[in-house]
Amino acid sequence: MTVWFVILVPLVIMFFALFMERVETRLKHVAVQENEVEEFLEQAQPNEVRALYGHGIGRALELFRLRRLGGKAARLRARRVRS
Template structure:
């Protein structure tokens, strides 16, 4: 019985560690850079604040990135809502 435990426990710990590494890598890919979030919060636009409040950080950052991607001097085009 002790021999089985001495083999089984390290295997369980190893599989748990491998599983947690996969979860951690997915979380690391989907995280937001702190600099980007600070910039969003320093100079937000009304639509970004609304998206942050209603839909969360991810959507607000999408709008922020779209705004920053637009060429200088031009405003990004607004999408029409479907009825």
């Protein structure tokens, strides 16, 4: 019985570590970067702050990026948040 324990525990730990590495890799691509949040907080406009309050950081950063890119799409998105 002890032999199975000695063999099984390291294998379980190894597979758990591999699984967590995959989870971490996926989260790195989805997570918001610290410098993006700092830039947002320094330069946010009122409609973007409202989006942050009402819809969360993801939506607010989306509006912020659209504004920085400029164009018609940014104005349409900003109108949608106000209503």
